[in-house]
Amino acid sequence: MTETSSPTLKQAQKNKLTLLLCIILTFTVMNGTMFNVAIPDIAEEFGLLPSEVSWVMTGYILVFAIGSLMYGKLADIYPIKTLLTIGIILFASGAALGFLSQSYPMLLAARTLQAMGGATIPALSFIIPARFMPNERGKVFGIVASTVAFASGAGPIAGGVVGGALDWRFLFIFSILSLIAIPFLRKWLPNEEKRDGKVDIVGAVLIALSITGLLLFITDGSLYALVFAIVTALLFGWRTVTYEQPFIQPSMLKNRYYTSAIITSFLGTVAMFGMIFVIPIMARDLYSLSTVQIGLLLFPGAMAAGIIGQFGGKLIDRKGSYPVTRIGFTLVIIGTILISTFTGFPPWIIALCILVQYIAFPLIQSSTANLLTIIIPKEKTGVGIGLFNLLNFLAGAISSAVFGSILDLSNVSTLLNPLAQNGENTIYANLFIGLALLSITALLFFSFIFKGFENNKGK
Template sequence: MQTEPQQQSAEKVLRVLVFTLMITVMSATMFNIVLPQIRTEFHLSFSQVSWVTSAFLLIYAVGTVMYGKLADSYKLKHLLTFGLILFAIGSVIGFFADNYGMVLFGRIVQAAGAAVVPATSSIIPVRYFPPESRGRALGISMTGMAIGSALGPVLSSLLVSLLDWRWLFCMPLFTLFAVPFFRKYLEEEEREAVKMDWIGGGLLAITIALLLLAITNQSLLLALGCILSFLLFLVRIRTAAEPFIRPGLFRSKRYSLGLIIAFLMIGSGYSFAFLSPQLLADVNHLAPGLIGFVMVPGAIVTAFLGKKAGILADKKGNSYLFYTASALLLSSFVLFSSFAGVSPFFIAVFLIFGNVGLSFMMISMSNAISQSLPKEQIGVGMGLLAMLNFIAGALAATLYGKSIDGGAAVSWNLLNSYPGASVYSNIYSALVLVILGLACLYYRQFSRSSVREVN
């Protein structure tokens, strides 16, 4: 049981975490809008300039699970100090870049430092808040992501309209203000230093990198390399004295199924970030700047309701929040399937249902998965969950992109009558079935224990 001073420290850490998470998410997305300017300035191809974003996300995904593993042996405040300073160093390198190589190197260094934030954003609520208030803590931390997603494109557009695009590198410097607070309020027990399995960690990193590259480049050779490195990783964790990930972690049915449900839910929810802008551009013929404004209301409402969702999970149980989230996601997908191509005003309303539902779902699944982990494996267990977020997004983007390229001769949903919107309607119809299937799977594995928690 926490003492009052410990509770106060935990609340202060949570507020600082929200600020740090907001800046990090903004930094991850802000450069998308200036890729054409970077391409023109350095005379690059589209594939070359895309590495400004791709390299960041690749290192971000790999680094997330690495920091999660290190958090099981080292104090979070030390990891956060190291990561945020590295984040700032990358920003300085990028700001003074006079060639594309330096720009790319700056983004890579940024990502290597920034990855500590998503890793710790799921660990801090689990480690510093008791189960009865953990949902609220996860909900509050989720608001940082929502606010960052909403403000990123808007601030990016405003900044580049007044200053050179290199000033976007300066945003992460604000995270340095959080370092003294993390060091002051993160009161941690001494942790037993465990020998780090760098070979196992390296094989996992190679597997993740090759997987993301194979997905984005649609390369069979890279996919085969990914399979080979994954097999070597499996051999390593079964033979090493202190493996990077203990095989027993995946013997927990609740944890393994929880990861699968979360992975598919996040991939389905990625349709709001990827498909909606494509729909608005292709069918509604909306200008890029206006598309951003259609996306903002959903992010704002999500940020406002994040804390309330966590409280709902604490009071009524995880299952209640999960089914609420499922209902919201289903509502959004049904509306998109039936009315894809309708006025952007209504699309913004559909996105509110979807974004809020996805946020509720992430809180619910993070809470459920955290409860299935032993204390000594919380870091790597939650780190794997955060890593899967990126892989789900990359895989979903490829599948959605291929579906759009393939087109659709007819609309499966007879209610949809908008020319050119059939392929989008069909994708959302398929996602309705995915959500229904996952809800059934969740009911079989998690609902009974959730009911016991409430009673």
């Protein structure tokens, strides 16, 4: 693949583009989290079983996760301006179809179309700073990651308010409004020439099928899906080592720094989404909070993450990714231990504990993304960050399935945290101690692999 130089942006153009990216990214992330609170209403309207209505979220995550990798690969060849324009049009078109949906199949088609388009936004939001803002990429990564954290907390509140006051269909309005961003994106994004290269269609289909099987196994527990995922993964591996221009270059996966960075980010995202998944269930079970109250429980942490993430991005540019990643995981460990210890205490205390863990998310996301831009050759940034995004989405699906299964357990009496109170909160206290141990493992692994990396490679 022939490498081409990236256009230089003026500072005012960078600021406008960053703000616009954050706005459309907010629409995309909220579109996912808002519908969590609407699931019961959708099930009631269409007379669906829980396993049936779950496809409103499962189908969206499935297409979104695969799309995040595909668009990353396409960005190595085609202009980002073109990909984002097509993506936003698909995203808004799916939202319009969803707003008009009168049947469950029509709703599923709408969510699929939304995911096909919406996947462009987080995928390219991490590639744009790497390509067009190399001297400020840490700062912009921090802003992007803090936007994701903020929107994930604001989504349930917006969903509860809009869905409660009007109807769940009105949740699609937020996504339709994203069309407003197209003329500004086309004005502020630089023009690029199409790069040399081609997409390995067979490899793309194989990895998409493997991910589909894995997600179906995670969400539905189907052993057939697991076997299918393994077989297609093996075929993808064979294709990768035998084809001249495979979808993912083997040299990228052999790079221990690259694989270690995406594994570290994956584990951090598991801890983050595990907390977001468990807290609403715990709040309803132990405190009998309403949907809006649960959203308010998470909201201070989301707000704090939005603020701290921007500071963390500037810190990355000054000090490098290694110390910021370590700070992020240290905060996750402290936060999960605090939640475990104070489970069963008044909700406002839990909100403060959540805040500690929440602010770690943008630090880990932005610092590991910045590491990838150092490790990956410039002409492979798209697929490299695409795989990073894919694993983060899989982390959300895996954490929900695993922690949901754990919460199905009954009669848990052994308390793993000696500082916590025993009782009906025991399972929650144990679960958060488990997240703390997972985060400690991730921190030790990262520290071992990357110790001295930035001294040798630069920040």
